[in-house]
Amino acid sequence: MGASRREILLSTTALAGVALVARGRGAWAQEPVKGGTLIVAADTEPRNLNPAMVASNGVFYVSSKVVEPLVEMDYETGLRPVLATEWGGSEDGLTYTVKLREGVTFSDGTPFTSEDVAFSAMQVWKPLQNLGRVVFPNLEAVDTPDPLTAVFTFSVPTPPQLIENALPALSSVLPKHLYDGSDIAENPLNMAPVGTGPFVFAEHRPGEFIRLERNPTYWGEGQPYLDAILYRVLPDAGAKAAALETGDIHLTAFSAVPLAEMPRLDALDDVTVVDKGYEGITYQITLEINHRRAELANPLVRQALRHAIDPQFIVDVVFMGYATAATGPVPSSAADFYTADVATYDFDIAAAEALLDEAGYPRGADGTRFSLRLRPAPWFEQTRAVGDYVRQALQKVGIAVELVTADPGGHIAAVYTDHDFDLAIGSPVYRNDPAISTTILFQGGLPAGVPFSNQFGYDDPEMNEIIAKGLRTIDSAERVAVYEEFQRKAAEDLPILVLVDFTFLTVARDEVRNVANNPRWATSSWADTWLQP
């Protein structure tokens, strides 16, 4: 009897694996090869694919290949030119000048000029974009002295450092001639974007796929290498892992495959787990605290909570090592702003118990000091798991915790509008500068109903002043000092507990080349990505 079908299959895959590894080693020096369709997994289909309006990772994952920003993040140089070739602010912080790349056209053939930048900034980024509203509230006008120069004018001094840090995510440029005069928010092009990018939007078959095709008139020399990118809708995480294994898809991003599957996938010959390429979009796990509860308004109790929770346990067990314990609201990966010189709190159950006693909450007859309702954010597997862990950890120091779960819409209404929580597990994103989406979690006096903001009842004049100072300090070094002060104040007051920093994982088959070669890779243009035939 010959070998069974299964044995033959196994031995051929093993051989193929060896061949691929051998090819993989030799391929570092290889020239990129043109052609091929990259198939990647998508778990959701955004209802709006306009990245100038909706600056979110889910949208960028698809449309950053079609609509380009002025600059992109870079491992070596910090920022690298895309549509802008030079950029910089004035001494007084009132103007910011951008020189644009010559010879760029939109995929419909219309030349790209400073008019498009001015239109995008004034009509879209400032009034419509979710993040632009935060960064550009004082943008007064964008002047266009010539087709390749755009001058941003601000009504109050605005730190050039903030603008620069915001540009990669906030500055997607739309074609003015296709949007001007229309209701931008309802323009049908929001679902079929047109830009200057290496790919053009080709087709969206709802529930099945989105297809982008190579832009033959792209300005990048010889780029893009791929003929097309196909986003295959695969909602189930287990099915995504299987599809990677069979080669039905080449790549998943944003940890779309469960972390528990990673070691198994990484062990496969032709699949690699990549933990780089997300440095520009670091997430954190936080314990959000409602200061309206008398117990939680007491700083001693919040310090006790911090002592009772072990971030390293969350790193090791919940994130299986793919995370780091945090010291504060700026992640350690953000080298320009991060400081380790802040108050730290060891994992120390005895200290936690002592603080709770001192605060006047002794254990009752049943061993319980008081009870709290905890709402874990429902969107990540890990936010839910951290909820389970925090519940156990707090029970050890005599705080009873009731878990309350809701779907995403219900969760953000409960926490950020109705304040219907005692504790919540949050997952804020650090977007390259503390002023974009981080300080808003500490700023007092915000109206109820602003999602992912300080709805915690914490309002400290000193903290508010530090945050305001960061927005008006023009000198970059001075501004860094302000945010070091911010981190110290946050660690001292503990209005919320920042527990771990984490980024995502990409799982890619080895034939995909130039994976994770910039800090926002999954949300960058993929102009230099290629497929080994």
Next chain:
Amino acid sequence: MSWRRLGRRLLQAVPVLLLVAIGVFVLLELAQGDAVDAYLAGIGGAGDLTLAAELRQRYGLADSLGARFLTYATSLATLDLGWSIAFARPVLDVILERLPKTLLLMGSGILLAALLGIGLGALAALRRGRPTDTVVTTAALVLNATPGFWLGLLLIIVFSVELRWLPLGGFSTLDSRATGLAAVLDTARHLVLPAATLGLTYFALYLRLMRGAMLAAAESGWVTAAKARGLPTRRIVLRHMARPALLPVVTMLGLQSGTMLGGSVVVETVFAIPGLGSLAFEAVSQRDLPLLAGILLAGTVLVVLVNILVDIVYGRLDPRVGDNLGRVAGD
């Protein structure tokens, strides 16, 4: 089936629809968070209140409760399904796009379940108490207790990853431009695993019904009479036992087909088939009232149609029910 009965059937559906419509509105109203909250959760917030306020205005969520109910009731009454908030497209388009896929998936799944159940149920009844009966009945119960997502993933691992015989998801080969027979075959290949998952998890129900009804028929007077007349066993089993035993099976088939439009969120998710189950789930989690109302309407129509169909089949299987009975009762 007379036209009069058909009309009466349709009229009966109206109060049901009304009750469900009010229920859907109230439940969605009671859920914390609205469509704008769900959207903002998805895009990571908006920095201030203005975007949320603009969106609420645009979606009509800023109106009073009464005004919103009126809009909702009017759109239902006029069969104007309106615009889906979550998909930013007309509700009718979204539903029509998914309807054929759901019908094909659920139809083939339930049909497979019924065929397996009828065949194996009859076999188990004829071999009552013997090893075949035990094996078949136990297997059916074990499969029935197996979670659908687990069975689906297991089938994917065996048939798609290891053996590579069948595609692991989707409804047709991605981006394929096949037409005619090739396209039909392609879709059929994609349907094998999801339909098998549904069929295997559901056939226990039909098996139990069929087996029980066959055994009851075996004890009946007409079977004894048939045996006394010396009819061949084959004829007794098929005409005198299996045929009456099919009645409860058809009843159940009708009931299950009614829920068919609900789709199967689990199977649709595992096999990446964009069906109505996951659509309804999405409509709820996005608090998309117009879409949910549309799914509701479509579901009601289907349930009514299936019930009519079941009535017709009843009449064929058992001459005592159906038109005759209807006429006697009606006159």
